[in-house]
Amino acid sequence: MDLQLSWAAEYAAFACMLGISILIGLYYGFVERKQSTVNDYLLGGKHMSVFPITMSLIASHISGITLLGVPSEIYVYGTQYLIVAIINIFIILIVIYVFLPVFYDLQLTSVYEYFELRFNRKIRGLASLMFTISLILYIPVVIYIPALAFNQVSKLNVHSITPILCLICIFYTTVGGLKAVVWTDAVQSLFTTISIVAVIILGIIQVGGVGNVIKANAEGNRLEWFNMDPDPLLRNSFWTVSIGTTFSWVHGLGMHPGAVQRFVALPTYNKARKALIYFILGIGIVKILTGAIGMLVYTKFKDCDPVMAGYIENDKNLLPLFVTNVASNYPGLTGLFISGIVSTALSTMSAQLNTVSGTIYEDFIVKLLGVKVSDLMASIIMKATVVIVGIICVSLVLVVEKLGSILQISVTLGGVTQGCLLAAFVLGMCFPCANSRGALWGMIVSFAVMSWITLGAEMAIMNDKIKFVTKEVSVTGCPSNITLQNTTDFTGLYRLNHDVYVAPDVWKIFTLSYMHYSTVGTLIGISVGLIVSLIFPKEQHIEPNLLTPFVRRIVYPNHKNQIMKPNGVIVEEYNLVPQNTQL
Structure with missing residues (x-):
C-alpha cells in the first residue's frame, strides 16, 4: 500500500x-x-x-x-x-x-x-x-x-x-x-x-x-577553475x-x-x-x-x-x-x-x-x-x-x-550554424564596408568548414579514433558480488594532450575543442566576408538604424535615433547614446 x-x-x-x-x-x-x-x-x-x-x-x-x-x-x-x-x-x-x-x-x-x-x-x-x-x-x-x-x-x-x-x-x-x-x-x-x-x-x-562535498571533489580532482593552458585542442580549459x-x-x-x-x-x-x-x-x-x-x-x-x-x-x-x-x-x-x-x-x-x-x-x-x-x-x-x-x-x-x-x-x-549566422550579423551591424556578396560567401564558407570539422570529429569519436580522458573514478566501495564494466581502452591511440587520445590517421583539426566551434565559425565568416567585400566593393546606402549605435556615431554623426512602431509610424522614442551625441 x-x-x-x-x-x-x-x-x-x-x-x-x-x-x-x-x-x-x-x-x-x-x-x-x-x-x-x-x-x-x-x-x-x-x-x-x-x-x-x-x-x-x-x-x-x-x-x-x-x-x-x-x-x-x-x-x-x-x-x-x-x-x-x-x-x-x-x-x-x-x-x-x-x-x-x-x-x-x-x-x-x-x-x-x-x-x-x-x-x-x-x-x-x-x-x-x-x-x-x-x-x-x-x-x-x-x-x-x-x-x-x-x-x-x-x-x-x-x-x-x-x-x-x-x-x-x-x-x-x-x-x-x-x-x-x-x-x-x-x-x-x-x-x-x-x-x-x-x-x-x-x-x-x-x-x-557542504564541507564534505568540497572535500570529496577536491580529493577526486574535480575542482578546476583556472586551467590557463591556451591550447585550443584541450576539451575544457x-x-x-x-x-x-x-x-x-x-x-x-x-x-x-x-x-x-x-x-x-x-x-x-x-x-x-x-x-x-x-x-x-x-x-x-x-x-x-x-x-x-x-x-x-x-x-x-x-x-x-x-x-x-x-x-x-x-x-x-x-x-x-x-x-x-x-x-x-x-x-x-x-x-x-x-x-x-x-x-x-x-x-x-x-x-x-x-x-x-x-x-x-x-x-x-x-x-x-x-x-x-x-x-x-x-x-x-x-x-x-x-x-x-x-x-x-x-x-x-x-x-x-x-x-x-x-x-x-x-x-x-549549434556550432555548425551559430558561427556563420553570428558572422553575418556582425558584418551587417559593425562593418559598413561589408556588402551582400561578402556576407553570402562568409556564411557559405563558414558553414562548409564547420560542417566538415564537426562531421569529421563526430565520425572519429563514433569510430573510437578520438577518446577523451575523464577524471578518475573508484569502485572500492562497490559490493563484491557485482561484475565491473571495462574501462576506456586507449590501445592504438597516442596522447595528444592531457585531455585527448587520438589515432595516428586523425587530422588535428578534428580534435579542436567542441567549445570553439562557434568561435572558429564566426571568425571564418567575418574574415571571408570582409575580404570578399573589399575585393568586390559595391556602392550601397545603409540606413542608420541598421548599424549598431557606436558605429552610427562614426558613420552618421548627425542622425537622430528613431524607432518604427508596429503600425508603421516612425517616432523618436529613446536615446541609445549620451544626450550630447546626435544619432
Whole structure:
C-alpha cells in the first residue's frame, strides 16, 4: 500500500505540471481569444511584462541538456565548465551595446528580416534556412533527454514517452501562441526551480554537509577553475570555455529569433534591457546550481562509480539515479524532479516551435513564395507549421539516442550554424564596408568548414579514433558480488594532450575543442566576408538604424535615433547614446 501511495504521489506531481500547461493553452486559445493576427500570435500583442518574459527566456534556454548534461559534465570532467557563470557579465555588455538596440529599433517579426534590409533577400533566405535546419536538429535532443530521465525512474519505453510529451507541447503552443508559451514557461520554471533546490538540499543532507562535498571533489580532482593552458585542442580549459561560451551565447541570447522575439514583445526598450539582464543572470545561477548537483553526485558515488558497477549504461543516467537514491523516502519528490526535467523540455520545445513557425512563415511563405494572406489565415498557417515541425522532431528522436555526451553533442550541433549566422550579423551591424556578396560567401564558407570539422570529429569519436580522458573514478566501495564494466581502452591511440587520445590517421583539426566551434565559425565568416567585400566593393546606402549605435556615431554623426512602431509610424522614442551625441 505504501508503495502504491508513493507511486501515486510521483505521478500526481507529474500530472499536475502537464495539466497546468494544457489549461494555460486552453485559456489563451479559447477564453482570451486574441491570437488572430501575426502580432498577437508571435509578440503577444506587445502587452507582455518583464517577469513572465524573463522567466520564459530562462525556462526556454534551460533544457534537460542543462539539468542532466551539466551534472554529468562535472562528474566526468570536473568543474572547469562552470566558469561560464562569470563570462555572463561580458555577454550582457556585448548584447546590450551591439545587438539589442538594433533589433528593438527595427521591431521585426522575424529577426532574419534584418538581412533583407541590410543586404538582400538571398541572405535572408539562406540565414532562415540554416536556422530552421539547426532548430529541427536541436529540438529532438531536447525531447530525448527528459524521456531518458523518465525511463530511468519509471522504466517506461522512451519512444512511448516522447510522443505524449510532444503532443501536449504542440497543443498549447499551437492553440495559445506566444502568451501561452510565455506563461507555461513561467509556471514550468517554478517546477524546475523547486526540483533543483529540493535535490540540492536532500543531497547535502545525505552526504553530510557542504564541507564534505568540497572535500570529496577536491580529493577526486574535480575542482578546476583556472586551467590557463591556451591550447585550443584541450576539451575544457579556461580559454576554451570562456571564449567558446561567449561566441555561442552571444548568438543564442543576442540574436536568436526566440530571444529577440520576446525582447521585442515588451512595450519599451528599458524593459527589454531589464529582461535581458535578469535573464542572463538567471542562466548563470542555474548553471551554478546544476554544477553543484554534479558535485553532489560525485560525492555520493565517489567510492562506487555507477557506470563501472553496471547500475546505469552511461553517464546520461547519473542524475536520475542520484535522485531516486536521495528522494526514495520522500513520496512525490521523484515525480517533482521528473516534472522539472520535463518542464525544461516542454518550455524549450514550445519556445523553439513558436519561433520556427514565425521564421518559416515570414521568411519562406511570405517573402520567398510571395504569398499574401489575411491575418487569420497567417495564424492558421503558423499553427499548422508548429504541428508539422513537431511531428518531424519526434521522429528524429530515433537518431538522437545514438549520440554521445549530452552537453558536447548539443554544443556541437549549434556550432555548425551559430558561427556563420553570428558572422553575418556582425558584418551587417559593425562593418559598413561589408556588402551582400561578402556576407553570402562568409556564411557559405563558414558553414562548409564547420560542417566538415564537426562531421569529421563526430565520425572519429563514433569510430573510437578520438577518446577523451575523464577524471578518475573508484569502485572500492562497490559490493563484491557485482561484475565491473571495462574501462576506456586507449590501445592504438597516442596522447595528444592531457585531455585527448587520438589515432595516428586523425587530422588535428578534428580534435579542436567542441567549445570553439562557434568561435572558429564566426571568425571564418567575418574574415571571408570582409575580404570578399573589399575585393568586390559595391556602392550601397545603409540606413542608420541598421548599424549598431557606436558605429552610427562614426558613420552618421548627425542622425537622430528613431524607432518604427508596429503600425508603421516612425517616432523618436529613446536615446541609445549620451544626450550630447546626435544619432
